[in-house]
Amino acid sequence: MCDISSTELTASTEGSKPYRVSIWDFSGDPFYLNTIHHFLDSKALYLLTFNLSTYRTGDFEKTFATWLNYVIALNNQVKLLVVGTHADLLSLATIRRIGSEVDSLIKRHFSSFQENIQEKIRTIESMENIGSYMQDQLKHHVNTLQSFNTFIYSKHLAVSSANYIGVDALAAAITELASDVALFPMGLRQIPSLWVGVHDTLETLAKNMRIPIMQIDEFQSELIIRHGMRTMMPEICTYLHDTGAVVWLLNDEKLKQYVFLRPRWLIDVIKTLVRDDLRCLEYEEMEDILISRAVLKYR
The missing domain is CATH 1.10.10 (Arc Repressor Mutant, subunit A)
Structure with a gap:
């Protein structure tokens, strides 16, 4: 259901100190959603992995949407790194095509979420009489919209455990993001x-x-x-x-x-x-x- 490991990553720049990264693997099976919500933290970087060799256009809802919706519902924000696996089974052109499609679908999914919230706000505001319950709902939706924040890593990452292609690029991406103070302001904090x-x-x-x-x-x-x-x-x-x-x-x-x-x-x-x-x-x-x-x- 879940596993925990940790490792050290070091940036390529000279004199960089290593980062201690704690990795929590939630297996991806929706069966475990109700038991892991305590561990889906807004401060985390989410690696959303999927099998490139079995991905098909139209699979987005069952492959990605469930997890994205769950994280958003818990934290109203997500820092996302999408990684395709089994890269050794596909051509580079196919990997790039799938990566571009998935990236576009995720951005569209986030946009739809915002549009749905905005529509709910407009619906309530158009009411002649807004009771206390609907006022609370309006406040909730406005707060949700104001705090909604997403980040998607721009590069398409593909890896394979069969021949370890893409693993160095993945490690470099994690290190790059971990050192980004805009995303993780506490990441480079000096501990007393x-x-x-x-x-x-x-x-x-x-x-x-x-x-x-x-x-x-x-x-x-x-x-x-x-x-x-x-x-x-x-x-x-x-x-x-x-x-x-x-x-x-x-x-x-x-x-x-x-x-x-x-x-x-x-x-x-x-x-x-x-x-x-x-x-x-x-x-x-x-x-x-x-x-x-x-x-x-x-x-």
Whole structure:
């Protein structure tokens, strides 16, 4: 369903420092949409991949639109890098044709979204009497339109895992975008030296916990005891989340009370519970499985 990895990328310019990139793979199956919405962050760069060799004109709605609509609904903005795979199976001319078509369809899709919002605004404004509910709807649509923001990388990228063509170009594109302060103003931020020790503390805490979950107040208190910086703690925790070191779901009223010290562990839990190949189990049977795998501590 999902996997997490990280790597370092370095710009080609002399003296450039490496970028630590955290990569979250959501597999692309719509079956998992309801379980991953917490991880689709407006601060992220989205790599939307598709199989060039099976793409057909008219496939856009089922191949791209579902994911684009979902990300827009959650964040009202998206920074997009479209990547075609299986490039070794097609000619360069065909790859360019498909890339141009997909780029055009995505831009048209975003334009249609804006036009639909504008039409809803015009419809409400044309009403003689606008009740409180419609006033709220009008305010929502206006705010949506004002905050709607999209970015699509201009180059058509095509890769192949069979012979690794295009991989260097993809890495270069990610590095280029990561260093763009207009897109990612925090990407080149200088981290205070005092924050470095927080990572070591985090690793120690996570290593010693069978179930690496802490209440956020407890986690912050632990960091304050070891490092001080009380007033900076919310900012530090946000930084840890944004860089993929922890998962702190600040926008969820219930889950924001907790911090997951090992994102990989959290993903493994979700993968255990939500699978498209999982047979129907009785509650007690599922409970036994989760306890045996240390997902649950006790009944």
